[in-house]
Amino acid sequence: NAGVTQTPKFQVLKTGQSMTLQCAQDMNHNSMYWYRQDPGMGLRLIYYSASEGTTDKGEVPNGYNVSRLNKREFSLRLESAAPSQTSVYFCASTPDRGGGYTFGSGTRLTVV
Amino acid sequence: AQSVSQHNHHVILSEAASLELGCNYSYGGTVNLFWYVQYPGQHLQLLLKYFSGDPLVKGIKGFEAEFIKSKFSFNLRKPSVQWSDTAEYFCAVNAGTGRRALTFGSGTRLQVQP
Numbered sequence: 001n002a003g004v005t006q007t008p009k010f011q012v013l014k015t016g017q018s019m020t021l022q023c024a025q026d027m028n029h030n031s032m033y034w035y036r037q038d039p040g041m042g043l044r045l046i047y048y049s050a051s052e053g054t055t056d057k058g059e060v061p062n063g064y065n066v067s068r069l070n071k072r073e074f075s076l077r078l079e080s081a082a083p084s085q086t087s088v089y090f091c092a093s094t095p096d097r098g099g100g101y102t103f104g105s106g107t108r109l110t111v112v
Numbered sequence: 113a114q115s116v117s118q119h120n121h122h123v124i125l126s127e128a129a130s131l132e133l134g135c136n137y138s139y140g141g142t143v144n145l146f147w148y149v150q151y152p153g154q155h156l157q158l159l160l161k162y163f164s165g166d167p168l169v170k171g172i173k174g175f176e177a178e179f180i181k182s183k184f185s186f187n188l189r190k191p192s193v194q195w196s197d198t199a200e201y202f203c204a205v206n207a208g209t210g211r212r213a214l215t216f217g218s219g220t221r222l223q224v225q226p
Contacts, residue, residue, distance in 0.1 A: 033213060040121070042202060042216040043156075058213060090155060100158035101145055101214060 002027055006091050006104035013081040013111045021076040021107050023091030031094045032074035033101070034058075034066060036087040043090065049074055081111045114139040116205050118217035126225050127192050133188040133220050135177075135203030145186040146204040146214065147177055156202065162186065175198070197225045 004025045013019055025032065030051045035043040035058075045058030049068040063085060065077045074093075078085060088108050092101040116119040117136045125131060135144060147159040160171025167179040176189045186203060200221050 028222040035216075040218055042116075042118075042218040043214075045213050045215075048213050072121075100148075101160050103157075105155045 003092055004093055004102050004104035006075075008107060009051065009105065010108050011110070013078075013109065015082060015111060017081050018079050020078075021089055021091075021109075022073070023075065023104055024073045025091075025093040025102070026072065027093060027095075027102065028071070029093035029102075030071070031097055032068065033092045033094075034064075034074070035074045035090045035092065036085075037090060038087050043047065046076065046089075054067050058069065078109075081109075083111045086111045091105065110112075114143070114205055114207060114215045116203050116217035118201075118203055118220050120220045121218070122221045122223070124127050124223045124225065127195055129224075131188070131190040131193045131222070133197055133201055133203075133222070135186045135188065135217060136184050137186065137203075137205045138184065139205065139207060143205050143207060143209060144176070145177070145179060147171065147175070147186075147188050148202045148204060148216075150200045150202065150219075152159075152199070159188070193222075193224050195224050195226050198222060 007022045033048040033080040037043050044060045049055045052071045067075045087103040090106050091104040094101045119134045131167045145162040148156040150156045160169050162179045162199045163170045170176045198221045203217040206214045
């Protein structure tokens with residue numbers, strides 16, 4: 001089925017560990033995004049990529065890095081996880097000319 | 113910078129009641145406006161969107177929203193809610209030009225009681 005695929009769905013990390021969240025879309029969208037969702041705060045943009053080979057910081061980029069590996073894939077890396085990064089992470093993509101986002105199913109990350 | 117305010121954090125309604133969720137944004141130029149719904153344990157899904165034209169927008173599942181430019185508002189409405197509408201609702205905005213990243217409101221949790 002066409003859409004946005006995120007892996008893993010759940011993850012528990014210890015403080016200081018690193019991990020990469022994977023995201024892939026098969027809709028030929030140019031723009032891809034990483035958001036985090038926290039209770040009472042809605043979704044906040046971490047990083048986005050307007051096209052292959054470009055990335056830009058969003059509202060809350062500290063502690064994260066991203067890679068736009070190719071047009072399909074946009075990964076989010078936590079180099080040294082902190083409890084403040086406990087959250088649900090959503091990847092999304094959209095065509096260039098607007099339209100709504102298509103979201104992945106999310107990754108629930110807990111940092112202990 | 114653009115921002116979005118959703119003033120109702122938690123709304124409880126009985127089935128068949130009418131719904132109106134408030135959304136106000138701050139941005140002086142052309143905007144694109146969206147409402148998303150997140151059912152328990154699921155990802156966000158698009159309910160409706162406004163780019164231009166008729167300010168009354170109809171979406172899926174009987175939802176509609178009205179763009180009132182003078183009030184910087186984009187309120188979501190449904191004449192008669194069902195138990196299955198229990199979910200969290202997010203308003204979002206992005207500027208008509210420039211960056212295409214959406215800015216989301218903090219969300220409104222709707223609980224519909226049978």
